[in-house]
Amino acid sequence: MKLNLKVWRQKDRESQGKLVDYVLEDLNPHMSFLEMLDTLNERLILAGDEPVEFDHDCREGICGQCGMMINGIAHGPLQNTTTCQLHLRSFTNNETIFIEPFRSQAFPIKRDLRVDRSAFDRIISSGGFVSTNTGQAPDAHALPISHQVTEAAFDSAACIGCGACVATCKNSSAALFTSAKINHLVLLPQGKEERQERVIRMVEQMDAEEFGHCSNTEACEVECPQGISVLNIARMNYEYNRALTRRK
Amino acid sequence: MNLDAKIPEGSLEQKWENFKKTAKLVNPANRKKLEVIVVGTGLAGSSIAASLAEMGYQVKAFCFQDSPRRAHSVAAQGGVNAAKNYKNDGDSVYRMFVDTLKGGDFRAREANVYRMAECSLNLIDQAVAQGVPFGREYGGYLNNRSFGGVQVSRTFYARGQTGQQLLLGAYQALMRQVGKGAVKLYSRHEMLDLVLIDGKARGIIVRNLDTGVLERHAGHAVILATGGYGKIYYLSTLAMGCNGSAIWRAHKKGALMASPSWIQIHPTSLPQSGDYQSKLTLMSESLRNDGRIWVPLKTDETRNPNDIPENERDYYLERRYPAFGNLAPRDISSRAAKERIDAGFGIGPLKNAVYLDFAKAIKEQGRSKIEEKYGNLFDMYRKITGFDAYEEPMMISPSAHFSMGGLWVDYELMTTVPGLFALGEANFADHGANRLGANSLLQASVDGYFIAPYTVANYLSGDIHTGKIDDQHPEFDKAQAAVEANLKKLLAIGGNKTVDYYHKTLGKILYDYCGLARNEAGLKGAIVEIRKLREDFYKNVKIPGDSIAMNSELEKAGRVSDYLEIGELMCFDALSRNESCGAHFREEYQTAEGEAMRNDAEFQFISAWEWAGAGADPVLHKEELTFEVLKPIVRSYK
Structure with missing residues (x-):
């Protein structure tokens, strides 16, 4: 499947951030959302760009380290699910997805999608x-x-x-x-x-x-x-x- | 090198008591002059950091995650063992000792195993006092479940999130000390080297992962509670950040590594579905209480599993191990699955899985009963795969899970470097060649709460006149310069392959040649292949960005560069052990029925490896094991 991503990129806490467009094709719908970001990062690295920084660790929904706003919803469209447990089958082919960090005065952005x-x-x-x-x-x-x-x-x-x-x-x-x-x-x-x-x-x-x-x-x-x-x-x-x- | 395990005098029951009676103490007024560094904040790390701070020592705690509560202890599902005998079913410290030693295929120290069983009693008390909500019966008393094929119910649990709740208990104890100023917490800091002064562990070099800045931290002792390195296989049940770098860098500074090739491959995880995959999620072993494992009798089977009639299915565990059937221990079950998959009977799109079927249990007990027992696991299965396991069998496959191997430690949990301790999964101590279910949370906890507080104090008593350790000592300069040079070297390569490529390739080599089954030719070939891969890594890896900034690729590259060395040592270890025991199955050493053949006459020892420098073969040292109470017998599950 194909996805059009709009990902929040921000170098550090002081810099101005912006949404950057990426298009990914030939994605497997059984891929997890974070594996889709891994795929994007692999492409960015090989092209000489800096990968998107995002928080994650256990990838089984229990450590609480992952988390981003996906189309304006914390952890994305599935209820009672962390970002790491979300799979691409929850999206439609050619969909545009906005990916942003958790935003709060008390959670300052460190870089890209990572917050403190x-x-x-x-x-x-x-x-x-x-x-x-x-x-x-x-x-x-x-x-x-x-x-x-x-x-x-x-x-x-x-x-x-x-x-x-x-x-x-x-x-x-x-x-x-x-x-x-x-x-x-x-x-x-x-x-x-x-x-x-x-x-x-x-x-x-x-x-x-x-x-x-x-x-x-x-x-x-x-x-x-x-x-x-x-x-x-x-x-x-x-x-x-x-x-x-x-x-x- | 003489490996002295420092086992105390006395009968098995008296050894730990005798140690505690004679251990040296530090006066409360002197404790505040002594600084201890704790690396890792899982169950072992949080509990020792909190315990030492409560006693009055100055503690610094480090973790690479963004909060100590994220450490991978959090993910343990099933439970924690303790010989409380609350069920009145004949359990005792001795029986738990027997089960653990036997489950580990007689490749652990009697005294250590007995102490772990003994301390299990206090752990449950401690956790309850912290507010850990263990499952309870309606009368208000604690409930237990049975686990991993033992004959008693000794597993305490908090739904399917026991690790999370135990870790939160330890984390809260740690944060209480952080609030009091007794522990200084450094989240998002990764240890990159150990600093030795006059042969003693006196500090660490860490990298602040948010800024990239290197820092030095000095202390009178260093405790590594950094978990296991099973993530070396890339596809595993572990968290993405789990790594072996802290223990490996300590190894290169002189700490011996014991039994590095003993890695538990868990039988019930979800299979790989594609090259993009980053992790294999574990499905609790408890499912095997009601699920039946099978593969089709035909290799070219294309029918839906529900359409395959009974007489065309091979329930291979029930066939091979009639006495234990689907509840055979982890090492046996994983190996039997691999045997069928390798013979071409695997199922699923990649033919890399076996069925775990609940149809019979649902028919006999009703769907609601199965829902009550395993509802959360069936939900998780649906979330990840999109399939409904009430309607068709689950697809499962073996996956790397737990490292029984780790830094060699004596009875006091001290490594061969004076002042350097290793706790929890980071050490090799208690599980022998195969860990029993629900013993890993236990070991991590008792190491941190009940053992190290005595043994670390015993060591620190020799340091009350030392004074503050100076982090401007030339040894710190040297270590920091080496770390800086290494980071620069990695960034300068500028090749054309990602770090993940090397990690995945290494993982595949290890699964194929140093996984569930090993043989001499395969291991020798793997050593050559790993050396080639490492050479290629230093020529062609591509790491973007800078070292003085957040850079996850650089973090990963450091860990993978260590894995490329650990993997080689694992192969040497497996190659040198001409027997099959627990998770270590050498194809040359098996019975006519394909069962493991242990060789007690020649291999009743712990292999402890010494780093001999880059490119040189590692040097083997042996710690002979003696069994005074329980004589080794052959494990049989037929």
Whole structure:
């Protein structure tokens, strides 16, 4: 099949970027989207041009490193799918595809399609953990946790930290990412000791990173590869207000 | 060279206890004067970095990914083993030790294997305390599944994302220390050389992958937790960035490499569909609990699989291994698939796969039961292939997966370079010649949480008077200059072939001659071919761009240049071992029925290879294995 690509090229953070046209022919529809970019890069390299820089690693949908806007949609047209799990059979022959980086004030562009998502790491380091040191744990069965609670915590913990929620949000809010971690930990008894301090710190860090506010459009849930629910955000707001009223 | 494994005194059960009792300690006031460098932030790297920082050491952690949470531990699906015996089905540390040693075909140290089983108990406690949401029963207690043909249920799991959840636990512990300032984190930094001062590991040279700038980092000890090198085959279940460069560059500075040719080829991954392909996705081994593996009886079969009648199908695993059938261990199953494919019975457009058929299970148990057990895997299969495995059999094929080989380490996880430690898949230690399912997450975790914190402290106790290591020492200048020269050399070649071309060609040579089956002539030929390919690489590879900027092609070129040397060593290793054991199957050493023939009289040792310089043949050293508790027996799955 044939595809007409319009790819965002930008040398570095300070430079001006632009869309560049490339035409690829004889593509196999079973190729993955990233393998299509590999094919483009091979051609660019052999022609003496610089290849398109893009983030990727595991290519099986779990590491969260890949991610780009494809025709304006984070991770492309398939729901609950990372960019690496997308295949060309989701496109039509001779289609024009716009490929751009995840855009957000808090995710500065490094080069081409690569962005800096270290703000997510800083949100986690502000409080997204249980404060337990190695070797302190009691026997795992000392603390029974119901099946339902564990499953609910898992649903939140499944977040892969790709940033599609931020990229798709008109406010560039990181509420879905942050709330998923807060809920994963607050639902479990191990995480309850620090619930007040954790939510306040993580929300403050989220704001400090210049992510926007959540205005409940729920677009993030639609684009999330792991289907993380927006109910996490509602619960985060509850936890945050609860913590503020109890803060001494 | 005398390879002293430093196994502690005492009975098997007492060895680790005895080590801990007598290990040297460092006073809390002295710990903050000691700096430790940790390379890699997967389960092993994150857990040791967090643990050392909690104890009060100064830690620097490095990873090439854009966040520590991306490390490839994240992709492990099935679970993590622990001898908790929560199922009351007769499990114990001893039984787990037996299964692991036997599964590894008696090519691992008894003391190491026993310690891993022993520490498995604490790991589950640790992970639960961090908030890892392991699967639970309705009463609130932890659930287990059975895995990899053992007779007990000892595998803890978090749906099909156990690696992700364990890694997030370790990552969060790491980020907690980063927030406190106890760990300095360097994401998107790749180690390009190890720095030795007076024969001790004292630092590393890294390249900032976003800017291309080289940096020096000094420390009192260096810990490599950089994972496996199975990506050397190009097509593999590993992440694109997985590489062997850190351990290889340490190898060239004096650390011996053990059993480099022992690579696990996993039986159930998706087959290659074209030359453009970059990766073979793994489908969890658990599918073999209900799926039946077969190929057509005719080589020129063109019918749809559902139209091929029962009596024209060959269920070759059930035929050859009636006792274990479709649940035969990974090495056996992969080899049997290759045998059928090579004989011309493979299926699919490239005739490179076998069927994994659920029709019988769906008929007997109902579709909803199969959906409940494997729904996410069937969904993943549909996403990648576009086919519905409820309606027709899956197509699967073997794929490179895990390196049992790695840097040689003693019982304290220290390499032959003083102060250089290797943890997790980067070392060779616990799996012998074949790793059991759900033991890799375990090994990475216990190395980082429970073993290295004691053994690294034991080493550092000798450094409390050393003072800060100076990164302006001439050895750092020398190492950095060599790294710079190497990058310049690669960029200057300006040929006409891409880095991927060399990686793919090397991968094909290794699959053909140093993969599931090896023989003397093939290995000798492969060494010649790899040397030619390497020569061609340094003449004709084309790397665009500059070294002082982001340049993924340059990163890849560095890794492939190392692979071109590791691949050669793998062939030497396979050639020198005139026996078949675990993943290492030498065609000359098999029974009349085509089963592996181990040779305990001559090969009951670990091969540890020394770098002898560019172009020279590597030098073999041996660490004899002794079995005091469990006498080696022949593995049989008939």
